[in-house]
Every structure is written in structure tokens, then in C-alpha cells.
Amino acid sequence: MPGYGEDPEWSDIVPLPQDDGGPNPLAAIAYSDEYSEAMSYLRAVMAKNEFSERVLRLTEDIIDMNPAHYTVWLYRAKALFTLHKDLRKEFDWLNPFALRHLKNYQIWHHRHTIIEALASDLDEKSPKIDNMIREEQDFLDRMFTKDAKNYHVWSYRQWLVERFNLWDCEEEREAVDDLLRKDVRNNSAWNHRYYVVFGRPNAPKNTTEGHVLMQREINYAEAAIRIAPQNQSPWNYIRGILSHFQQPLSNIKSLASEFASLEKPDEVKSSHALDLLAEIYKEERQLDCAGKAWDLLAQKYDPIRSRYWMWKKEQLGTAAA
Amino acid sequence: MSLVAGPGRGGHHQPALPDELELCVEKHVAYIKSLDTRKDEYEYWLTEHLRLNGLYWGLTALHLLGHPDALPRSEVIDFVMSCMHDNGGFSAAPGHDPHMLYTCSAVQILATLDAFGDLEAHVNGGKEKVARYIANLQDRDTGTFNGDGWGEKDTRFLFNALLALSLLGMMHLVDVQKGVEYVQSCANFDGGYGTGPGAESHAGQIYTCVGVLSITKRLDLVDKEKLGAWLSDRQLPNGGLNGRPEKKEDVCYSWWVGSSLAMIDRLHWIDQEKLSKFILQCQDSELGGFADRPGDMVDVFHTVFGLAGLSLMKHPGVREVDPIYCMPKDIINRVVGG
Ligand SMILES: [Zn+2]
Numbered sequence: 001m002p003g004y005g006e007d008p009e010w011s012d013i014v015p016l017p018q019d020d021g022g023p024n025p026l027a028a029i030a031y032s033d034e035y036s037e038a039m040s041y042l043r044a045v046m047a048k049n050e051f052s053e054r055v056l057r058l059t060e061d062i063i064d065m066n067p068a069h070y071t072v073w074l075y076r077a078k079a080l081f082t083l084h085k086d087l088r089k090e091f092d093w094l095n096p097f098a099l100r101h102l103k104n105y106q107i108w109h110h111r112h113t114i115i116e117a118l119a120s121d122l123d124e125k126s127p128k129i130d131n132m133i134r135e136e137q138d139f140l141d142r143m144f145t146k147d148a149k150n151y152h153v154w155s156y157r158q159w160l161v162e163r164f165n166l167w168d169c170e171e172e173r174e175a176v177d178d179l180l181r182k183d184v185r186n187n188s189a190w191n192h193r194y195y196v197v198f199g200r201p202n203a204p205k206n207t208t209e210g211h212v213l214m215q216r217e218i219n220y221a222e223a224a225i226r227i228a229p230q231n232q233s234p235w236n237y238i239r240g241i242l243s244h245f246q247q248p249l250s251n252i253k254s255l256a257s258e259f260a261s262l263e264k265p266d267e268v269k270s271s272h273a274l275d276l277l278a279e280i281y282k283e284e285r286q287l288d289c290a291g292k293a294w295d296l297l298a299q300k301y302d303p304i305r306s307r308y309w310m311w312k313k314e315q316l317g318t319a320a321a
Numbered sequence: 322m323s324l325v326a327g328p329g330r331g332g333h334h335q336p337a338l339p340d341e342l343e344l345c346v347e348k349h350v351a352y353i354k355s356l357d358t359r360k361d362e363y364e365y366w367l368t369e370h371l372r373l374n375g376l377y378w379g380l381t382a383l384h385l386l387g388h389p390d391a392l393p394r395s396e397v398i399d400f401v402m403s404c405m406h407d408n409g410g411f412s413a414a415p416g417h418d419p420h421m422l423y424t425c426s427a428v429q430i431l432a433t434l435d436a437f438g439d440l441e442a443h444v445n446g447g448k449e450k451v452a453r454y455i456a457n458l459q460d461r462d463t464g465t466f467n468g469d470g471w472g473e474k475d476t477r478f479l480f481n482a483l484l485a486l487s488l489l490g491m492m493h494l495v496d497v498q499k500g501v502e503y504v505q506s507c508a509n510f511d512g513g514y515g516t517g518p519g520a521e522s523h524a525g526q527i528y529t530c531v532g533v534l535s536i537t538k539r540l541d542l543v544d545k546e547k548l549g550a551w552l553s554d555r556q557l558p559n560g561g562l563n564g565r566p567e568k569k570e571d572v573c574y575s576w577w578v579g580s581s582l583a584m585i586d587r588l589h590w591i592d593q594e595k596l597s598k599f600i601l602q603c604q605d606s607e608l609g610g611f612a613d614r615p616g617d618m619v620d621v622f623h624t625v626f627g628l629a630g631l632s633l634m635k636h637p638g639v640r641e642v643d644p645i646y647c648m649p650k651d652i653i654n655r656v657v658g659g
Contacts, residue, residue: 018366018416035366043416066367071417074471109473149568151523155516187566191521194510199519232554232566240510304560308553308590 003034004041009054015040016047035065046075051082060093067097067104077113087114095139102143105152112159119163133164137171141178148179149188158195167200184224190233198244206245214245222255229259229270239276249280256280262292271301278312287316324368324375325359329605329619331572331612342601344631344638345609349624350388352609353379356621357392372414373404375621377426380433382625384649385632385640398436401427402443409447409454410469420469421458424451425481432488432656433648452491455482464499465517475516476507480529483536484646488656501539504530512547524555524564528577535584535645549587552578560595561614571613572603572623575630576647583633583644593634600627 004010017040038061045055059076062069080087094114098107115136122128137160143153166172173196179189197204197217204210218241221234238252259273268274278293291313298309329352335342356379359365368375376397383391404411404427410419411427428451431440440447458467459482466478479500486492507514507530513522514530527548534540555562555578561570562578575596582588603611603623610619611627625647632642641650 039366066370068367069370069417070420071370071412074418077471109471112473113471149565151516151521155520158517158519185567188521191509191515191519195519198510236511243510304556304558304592304595305553305590307592308550308587311590 003037004058005037010041013041013044016043018043035062038062038065042072042075051079053083055079056083056085063097067101067106070106073106073110077110080114081117087118090114091135091139098139098143099146102147102150108152108156112156115160116163129164133160133166133169134171136160137175141175144175144179148183148186151188154188154192157192161196167196172196180224184227185231185233187233190237194237194240198241203244210245214241214247217241218252225255225259225270229273232272235270235272235276248283249276250283252276253280260293262289262296265296265300268296268301271297274301282316291316324371324621325356325362325364326618326620329608329610329612331603331605331617331619332615333605334607335602335604336606342598343606344601344636345604345606346386346638348607348609349604349611349628350383350386350391350609352605352619353382353621353624354391355609370413370417373401373411373423373426373430374413376400377429378621378625380430381648382621382628384433384652385625385628385642387638387640389649394434394436397430398434398439401430402440405444405447405451409450409452411451418469419454421455421466421478421481422468424455425485427451428485428488429646429648433652435652435655437489448489449491452486452489452494455485456491456494458482459495459500461496461499464496464501464503466500476504476514476526476533477516477529479503480532483533487536488646490657497537500533501537501542504533505542508544512544512551521565522551524552524562524574524577524581527552528581531581531584532645540585543585545585545587549582549585549590552582553587553590556591556596560592560597560599562591562596569614570599572600572611572630573613573626575600576626576633579630579633580644580647588633597631597634597636600630603627 004015015037018036038058042058042062045058056076056079059072059079062072063076080090094107094111098111101107115132118132119129140153140157143150147153161167161172173193176189176193176196179186197213204213218238221237224231224234239249242249242251256273256276259270260268260277274293274297278290278297281287281290281293294309294313298306302309380392380397383389401411403415404413404423406412406419408419411424412419413423431437437448440451444450458469458478459465460467460474465474465476466482467474468478482495483492483497483500486495504514506518507520509515509519509522511522514527515521515523516526520526531540531543531548534542554566555564555574557563557570559570561572562574563570564574564577579588579596582590600611602615603613604627605612605619608619610621611624612619613623628639629642629647632639633644635641642648643650643653646653
């Protein structure tokens, strides 16, 4: 591919080299490579505020070489809006790009900007919105096949749920189910489930209906615990639910006892179950048992945090007094 | 400051017996100083969008290593000033757009160098101008901050804003109470915090949220036992810390997890000896620098956070770091008081 310097389309532009801000800015730089050349053309078009088709191609080229350059993304978005481009076409380029650059977050900010602009041109009840959302969900599922814990993608998905009121959308819970079937330890998926079920504006309350939901979610987490008892996510999930409904931990004593018991101190299958059991004993004022459970954690099942477990045990003294 | 990776690798050139691991102060100083001469490498230009952050990381690392004068003060200030824009914000490098992340790094560098006077000398009323740029990014409805005029939101920016404003002594320009309430709205069911309400708990975001509550003296709002439990659970059997459940250990989390624990007075809940050893295993003892984990290339980012992690644990040879500001403690005492 010829460089911009030999391309007749760019012959009217005088490239602007890098000002490094140092005392001798130009000396330090070798301008031989493609990236530096493309950047010097970008500086030149930015200096004269040019928005054109060739600018769009130039930004694609630079982003391809260096996707973390946020100024280029911003300039591209400005160009798209100024030229009144069909924004849906942006995804033809953006989607494959996102699948290749998993660590980049500028992509997601750009996507957010584009979707917001598309949505603001449509009526909230338009079927076109539903289509757009479905396409977004499908694409996010594809992203998760590459990295199921990608923080940027999950943040984007949460924004989508909130922005388009997807709290009751089956797709959201299904996406989570699907990911947890593949990897029950995916904490991001657990968090998203909590977000959709309990993080919504009208979160379930302490009513009969709410309790049905509580039991459904506890059952869901229980099933996951049976697959991998040492996985902390479903244990945290259940604790979060109980605290949301202000229920005592003793509600799940039998579950905890399945995976940890003071009678069989050598057969503890989950340190999380053992800690939970200790706290239930504390709730029940069986302080000796609670202390024994924390001793076991400190000495045998989680010794790297022995100071933490010993602190918890010491607190029992305060509880007894 | 260049963000080029290598040439060293974590764990290389180390003694056969792990007990003999020592912090190689002089090697790290030489490594950081050498970064400024590596402008002919392609990667130097690819990381231009982080340059001002990189300078802050390198400068802070040198201070923690007890070599505060290893970089020429006036050149550093000149570079920082060349990144300042008319609106009071700073960009990563000249010709880029201003952003909260770089504005915060600029203020941290200027504070470290005791150079607010230089800022005033370059721009009349410069301090206030910078503070107003930051203050204008606050979303007055929710209390949080945008990163730039484009509306990207993240609890990181809220922290950056309050950190920089407190160094500048200009917290009164923003609605502090609303910012505190926003952080509270980000508290999760597992005791941690994320980038926004309901976002997955992440050690880096926890650092920023607890940092906001520390700067605003509202740590009373933190469930310290629950958060401390989550944070201490980040330690893996090899001593290193991860940033989320079921993720790999990484030296930079020594700082984000460690400083958060230090801010809520629970650093003793992890095994500090094991963590120190893990961090030391990530240094290249000959070529200098730290990597995210043994075997990987070193870089300045993991170098400063590895050193800051060691400093939290009072490792010999490292100056005391402030757990909120990630700057030398004595400098924070000078700028914002003890
Ligand atoms: Zn890292």
C-alpha cells in the first residue's frame, strides 16, 4: 500500500509532524513508518477542521494501527455526525474490529455514542429500536465467546439494559444462563444476573411475590454450588439476596452443612460454606462452634487469611460480653 | 516518559533461593531513567495516549526509590505545561484532547515537584483554571464526573477529580456531598464497588471509591468488614492478588487491593510476607523494572504499583507512600497537611 505522501488524494495536505513538547522535538523522531505518517496527516486535517470521506478512511487506518488513541475516535465520531452518515453502517466496520481488539475500551464508548444517536432519532416504541437492541444483544453474546469476563462489554451491557428498560427481557437472563453453563465461575455473569433481578428500579420487595423470586434465585445458586462448591460467586449471590430481603443466614443452614460440618473437620468441601456456618452459629449464639469453624479456616482451609479469621473469632468475645 | 515494555522480564536474573530476593533499587532507577531515551521505538508512539500518566508513574516510582531528582525538574514541568489546553485541562501529549485522567496526572506531577508556582508563572491564575476545568465536568444531578466533554462516566473520574482538587485546595468548587452519595450508590451486594451502580466489583474501582470516601472523610459509610473480607479474598496461594474472583494475580493489584485495605485499616488481613515475595519475584534484578507476573515483560506501570505495594508493607528501601494519593507521604503532608 502506498503511503499518504504518494497518494494523489492527499496531495493538497501538508502533513504536520509531531511536536513532542521537548526541547528538540523533531530530532528524536523517525518519520519513516506508516503510523507516524498517518498521524501527521491527521494533525493537518484536524488543524483545518476537515470532515470528509477521506478523513473517515484515515481515522479507520489510524485506529487500526493504534485503537487506544482516544482523540482519533472522538474526531471520527464528529466526522460521522457532521457528514450525516448512516450510522447503522458504522457497525459493519466496528463489529469485526471489536472482536479483534478485546482490551480496548474506546470502542465501547464509541458504540455507546452511536447507539444513543440512532435511538434519539427513533420513537421509543418503534420496532426499529427492538431490532437494534436484539442486534446489540447478539453481538455482545459474540463478544463473550472471546472473553466472557470483559469488564467493558459487561459495563456496556448494563448501560443497554438501563437505557432501553430491558429488565424483563428474557434475552438478558438467557445470556447469563448460557455463560454460566459454560463456566459456572464467571463472576461477571453472576453480577449481571443480580443486576437484572435485584438492581432494577422496582426491585422485588419483602412481599409474597418477592419471596417467590427469592426462593427461585436461591435455588438457582444452590444448583451452581453443587457443581463447584468452592466457587465463591453463588455463595456471595445468596448472601446478597438474603441481605436484600433482610433474612437471617440460618435460612440456608442446611445448604451450608452439606459442604462443611464441624463433626467432619477433614471433609470440608467449601471454605465459603464453613465461614457461612460459623456466622450462622454466631447468629444462634453457639459461639464455641463459631470459633471452632474459624479456627479450621485459619489453620487448614484458608491459612493465607489466618489473621482475618482470627479477627472474626476475637469479635465473638465482644459478642459474648 | 516512554511506556515501551521490556527489555527486562519479571523473575529474570534472580537468585536461585527465593529467600535471597532483594529489591534492586539502583537497577530500577536506571531502568526508569532509560525510558526517556527510547523514543525511536514504534511502541513509544503507540503509547502516546498515556504519556502524561507514564510520566507520573515514572516520577512517583523514582521518588519512592529515594531518587527524587533523577529526572530533570524543569524538563518535566515543560512537558507537562505543553500538554495544557486553553480550557484548563491536560491531554496525554501535545495535540491530543484534554481528559480528566491526564489532568489528574498533571496535578499530581506538579504537586510532587512543588511546582504550582511554575504553573502560575506559565499561566496567570493557572491553578484555578485547572480546578474549574475539573469542576465543570461534574454531573450536577448525579454527583459523578465525566472524563471529558463526551460524557463517558466512571467512578475513576470522580476519584481523579476529588484527588486533584484536594491537591489544588479547591474542593469547594464541586458538590462533594453528591459525589459521596454517588459512591454509595455503587456499593455492591458482595461488599465491593464497580464503575457505576450495579457494575461488577473490581479492585481498581474499589480503590477509587474508597479513595473518594477517604478524601471526603466519609469512611464511616463503608462496611469495612464486608469490604475487607472481599479484598483479602483476592490473595492467591502464591501470595499475589487478583482484581476480581477467579482472575489471575497481577502486581498492579498489590496496589489497588493493598491501598484499599490500608485505607480501611485492614491491610493486616492479608499475608504481607507472601505478597512482598510475590512482588519481588516480578522484578528483573539485572535490567530493572517489574512485570505483572513472573515471566512477562516489565513496564513502568507495574513498576510503580509494585513499588507502591511494597511501600504499603513498609518494605526496606522504599519511601512511605500515601495510600490515597499514590504519592510520597511526606509530599502529601506538605500539600494537604498530615
Ligand atoms: Zn496489571
